[in-house]
Amino acid sequence: MIVLSRLSVALQRRFGRQRIRKIALGSVPFLVLVAIWHANTVFEWLPPVFVPAIGEVWDAIFFLQEDCPGFVPLIQLDNDCMMTTHILSSLGRVILATVVGLPAGIALGILAGMNRPISKFLEPVGVFANSISGIAWIPLAIVWFGVGWVTTLFIMLNTIFWLMFFNSMLGVRSVAKVYEDSILTMGGSRWDVITQVYLPGAMPSIITGMRMSMGFGWRALIAAEMIGGDSGLGFMIFTSAAEFKIEEVFLGVIIMALIFMATDRYLLAPLEKWTVERWGLVWKPT
């Protein structure tokens, strides 16, 4: 008992009372869910073909990785490492599309937003492209690039690029012209205006665009992998479902959720917080 109370005091000192409470409370529904899931396996309310046992989902990891020849082939996306290859190829696409699409979208968006007459013309383009971005492009992408890596990358890139383009354009346009004029009056160059006025001014909008592009892009990527891909987590769960290997489907869905939550929580949320602290503009009271 004393040990337990000492432990709880130590934990509270280390992580803070509120955080412990949050974690403890938040884990309750998950535990209940897992308990119900396990009870389902024991009492067979739903047959195991529909809902697999927890142990089977765990075993699926090792079953999928069974033939993996080692660490180096794992990184080289060897086809025998059936789980890690799909995870890494999905992640690779996300990273590649982000690295290419994000800067391109921001740069072109700022360029378009700087020139008001041009941005007036380009705004409807952005609206339209955003409303069809992602999933609706899949069939045309398959026609253009065939089934495979390029199609899925294209879908992701398309989603990210247009969201970033549109959001940074709107962000730049929302910056008051006074700031731009004051920089120019004080002898700043065009480049100074971009780095000192437009980029910080558009930052809140850009960050919102980033979060949205992750949410929409990740969803579009999964759909694209299912319909027009030959690797990736979406492809993995789709083919597993076709073979009625439900434990692999559950595994894939859980992995996807964990990856998405991790990126949102440890990458995007801190970024947003940092922006608020640095520029303090994200949340505007009405």
Next chain:
Amino acid sequence: MQSRSKLDRFLWSLQQLMKIDAMNLVILVIFVLIGWSLISDNIANPARYLPSPIAVALSSVDMLVKGLLPSYFSDTLLRLIIGSAIGLAAGIPFGLLLGLNRTVADMFHPMLNFFQSVSGIAIFPIVVIWYGNSDVTVLIVILYTSFFPIAFNVLSGVREIPIRYINAARTLGASRFQVMKDVLFPGAMPHIATGSRLSIGFAWRAVIAGEMLAGRQGLGWMIFTGQDSDKTTEIILGMVIIGFTWIILDHYLLRPLEERTIERWGLVQR
């Protein structure tokens, strides 16, 4: 002299016309169409890779005459409306109910966040195993995609309501239901508006993807079979229709609704 002033006046009126947004749009559309047909004229095998705008327009006429386009369109729209209506009708009360108690709200917040991040398209293979390639599958996927974002947003909104408002209402003798109706619901209103727009946005994409994957008739199915049967005109036609439908839904229905709600209810001060 006379003619010059006439020309000036003409130019002036042209400039006035240019200032109107609708005119910009017309000019833009003309430019896009010209560029599109130039590209499609200059590539090999345009019928497969990028048919000209005229071909797409002709195929739309063809599909209209055959009656396919209206039926696909109404199928898709009906699915979206039914799915998101049930999802919203279930999600908003669910979020409010969970928000009644702070502890319960803190408890379910991470779980809703988890299910919100599992996209509806990702659970599609599971639902297919459960219900096969049927209309039920598509409907469940739409329901799932529209339910969790709205429930999560409503719960987040409820959690942001200052606790003293709830306490004040309780002190004045309000029942649980009255707290929900008069404090939580109006307080969460901006979040409800944002959440429903997000929900319907995700649901719209889920409808398209679900139709493609489950093979149910609709706009998503139309563009998917267009790819299978090598009719690129149908793909592009479908994409244009999907785009315009979403623009109309979003800009003329959801966004004004959201803005008005936030204007009306979004004044909760801390």
